[in-house]
Amino acid sequence: MAFKERLLRTQHGFTLIELLVGISIMALMAVLGWRGLDGMARAQETTRQRADELLLVQAALGQWGADLDALLAVPNTTPLDWDGQVLRMTRRSNAVPDEGALVVAWTRRDVQGAGHWLRWQSAPVRTRADWQQAWQQAALWARNPGEAERRREVVLLPLDNWQLFYYRGGAWSNPQSSGDATPGNAAALPDGVRLQISISPGQALAGQVTRDWVNPLLGGGKS
Template sequence: MPVKHSHKALRGFTLVELLLAIAVMSLLAILSWRGLDGMVRAQEITRQRADEMLVLQAALGQWGTDLDALMPIANTTPLDWDGQVLRLTRRSSAVPDEGALVVAWTRRNANGGGQWLRWQSPPVRTRADWQQAWEQAAQWARTPGDAERRYEVALLPLDSWQLFYYRGGAWSNPLSSTGATPGDSGATLPDGVRLQITLPPGQALVGQLTRDWVNPVLGGGRS
């Protein structure tokens, strides 16, 4: 007598089940994408912050190097701040020594925002060369031409900046500081210089930053 085998009918997915599975997979894909996108954004912010920190450190390092290399010359002004541009005379770091350098720092509006800029003259060896470079630095800060722009370097975005001199045991505005004798180049050097810069919003680094420089000759160990 033949044996009858009962076969259970094979059942596939219904349309509703397929749609539900697709919806679940889509939801998982969206969540995964958001997670990856968040990781990429975090890495980008970290990289941008690191890059801006390196630029800021390089700019402040150059600022300190310029002040450390101040070079008073008889009957000249080694350091001058007029509220817009800081001009100074410094030693050259080239070997062999090529002569003194005139350096200027300023903030200028460019491309819809402020930029911190540094200008450096070619080496000067005579009083006439120094005077020409000193005047050229002032012109560069106000109405720069192509000749002056050749020696400028854009450092970083800057919202504002201010300087203070340390004299007589207190910080004060350089434009109102006293204690310098006209014609005495050494007396015009303050015991310290305080730099206050404000970084603009929209960057990885924002807000106000203060950096103090102490004159290694006149300032002694004071801060």
């Protein structure tokens, strides 16, 4: 009889309190586990976004250097010109050597309420008249672009500000006060170009970034 009573007591199962405690523990573990997985997913997404932003900055600066390395002094044209708002340059085309020259422009302009760095590229130019038209179109694009000009622009990255300096006579100076390049005279190009950009906060690489380019004609190689 005593053995039967002990057997009944061991087979009664969990009490209601024990079940509630067990359910509460499992719920807490589930919440903690979900938060851990959510935190990992958010960290991975942030890392991926930062990596994409860094690649964007690297690509923009790479294109900047490539444009300067390809500067072309065509007779009776201007290879490089900065007016404080837009930098225009005449460069050779890398796609097809016999395709002609290109007019390229860089500027900062508001896009959807935020400042961005933009690049514009003309169609290949083969005559001085073609170059003159593209040169004027590049200036128009920087100030009051129409639909035709916007079709050839590329929005690169958010940018608060940018500045340019030319290296001439052993010192850096403002391009607008150091004399413009004489049309068609490659020797009149600056010995170097310094780019300073202020990247908008919130990006993977924020603050001021400086990029120096050395004129390959000086034997310094590419930037």
